[in-house]
Amino acid sequence: MYTEQVFRRNNEVGGSIEVICGSMFSGKTEELIRRVNRARIAKVKVEIFSPVTDTRYDKSAVVSHNLNSIPSTPVDKASALLKISDQTQVVGIDEAQFFDADLPQVCTSLANSGVRVIVAGLDMDFKGRPFGTMPEIMALAESVTKLHAVCVKCGSPALHSYRLVPDESQILLGEKESYEPRCRHCFNLDGDIL
Secondary structure, three states: OOOOOOOOOOOOOOOEEEEEEEOOOOOHHHHHHHHHHHHHHOOOOEEEEEEOOOOOOOOOEEEOOOOOEEEOEEEOOHHHHHHOOOOOOEEEEOOHHHOOOOHHHHHHHHHHOOOEEEEEEEOEOOOOOEOOOHHHHHHHOOEEEEEOEEOOOOOOEEOEEEEOOOOOOOOOOOOOOOEEEEOHHHHHHHOOOO
16 A cells, blocks of 8 residues: 655755545545545645535535535646646645546646655446546556445445436536445446446
């Protein structure tokens, strides 16, 4: 498992990419907030980003389902992350699956410049398919932490975000009224078997 370190933007210590992934309600944002707060305790300069399209809780903060929050900057495209301060040592990215196709290269560029990049997002969409650029970012990362929710049907570890409403678009912002966590078995009972 990854041991947290403070990465500096210089040649002494290299940057890295860490991914926190899983289904909805698995604690991804909570873990992102925890890691960022640890960096802040260490007096490391941190910047947090979220997609401008995700307005479920707060436009200028990353907020977990437990309502823990941390200030963030909403951006409309991944390239905006490259405009960070020269002093920034850690970049947190929430809801990465909603960013454009440039996010893997942006994460790589930041890591190559010595920044510790922490990316949180859904690894699969509501149909159980890889979501957005998350698979590519996971392949580029030094560490991947896959979190699981609890299946609301049977209590097993849940890796799927089961959609409760009849909408076939890949992106549908919602919470408990629109989604519930399910294990593989319970997901396939009512969902599309892949």
